[in-house]
Amino acid sequence: MPETEFTPEVLRQLNHEAAGMFRLEIIRPKDLYPLFYDVIAGDSGAFARLIAAADSAERIRRMARSSPVICLCCPRSIRDPEAVLAILIPASDNASTAIVSAMCDQCSAADNAVLIARAAASYEAVCPGLRCIEITHPQGGRA
Numbered sequence: 001m002p003e004t005e006f007t008p009e010v011l012r013q014l015n016h017e018a019a020g021m022f023r024l025e026i027i028r029p030k031d032l033y034p035l036f037y038d039v040i041a042g043d044s045g046a047f048a049r050l051i052a053a054a055d056s057a058e059r060i061r062r063m064a065r066s067s068p069v070i071c072l073c074c075p076r077s078i079r080d081p082e083a084v085l086a087i088l089i090p091a092s093d094n095a096s097t098a099i100v101s102a103m104c105d106q107c108s109a110a111d112n113a114v115l116i117a118r119a120a121a122s123y124e125a126v127c128p129g130l131r132c133i134e135i136t137h138p139q140g141g142r143a
Contacts (some may be wrong), residue, residue, distance in 0.1 A: 011127070013097040018090030022130070024123070026115045027053050027085040028108075044094050049087055052098040057081040060102060072101035072122045084108035086119035099123075 014022070027035070032053060038046035060069050061081040068077035072086055083102040089095050101119070108115060124130050 009085055010099060014088070014090055014099065016099060017092055017095055018111045019092075022093040023089050023091045024116055024120055025049065025087050025089065026108075026112045026119070027087055029082040029084075045089075048089060048095045048098060052087055052089070052100045053085055054084055056100040056102065069102050071104035071107055073103060074109040076106065077103045078103040078104055080105075084115070086115065086123075088123055 007053070027049065035046050035050045039050055043098070058081070060078060060083060063069055064079040064081075068079050069083075070076070071078055083104070085100050085102055087098050087100045101122070103115065103119070107118060108117075128134040
């Protein structure tokens with residue numbers, strides 16, 4: 001089951017699984033149903049993303065009253081477990097670890113390209129060694 005807390009152990013596991021290559025995805029509440037169907041179809045990568053999203057929703061719900069989650073891109077509090085999520089996951093078929101951050105309504109009120117750019121900049125600020133690249137041919141083969 002994917003770990004989603006931002007700890008040194010998770011970072012080490014992420015780096016090990018990713019070999020330096022990560023995917024950054026935006027998951028909106030409406031994306032959860034298609035993700036669920038991908039899991040049923042046997043997509044292990046979808047399973048990791050779905051578990052990470054569910055774990056994050058539960059964490060947001062649990063922390064809402066005492067110490068709310070903070071938006072990835074700004075200092076606003078997030079109390080809605082159905083918030084938009086930015087997931088950083090190893091670019092491999094069998095990822096077991098992910099880092100998920102929520103985005104507030106104002107920061108997530110844009111299209112996915114803008115959200116990915118915002119989330120990438122925020123993750124790079126936290127992890128200076130992280131570099132986001134754009135995959136121009138996602139259906140390309142493997143070497």
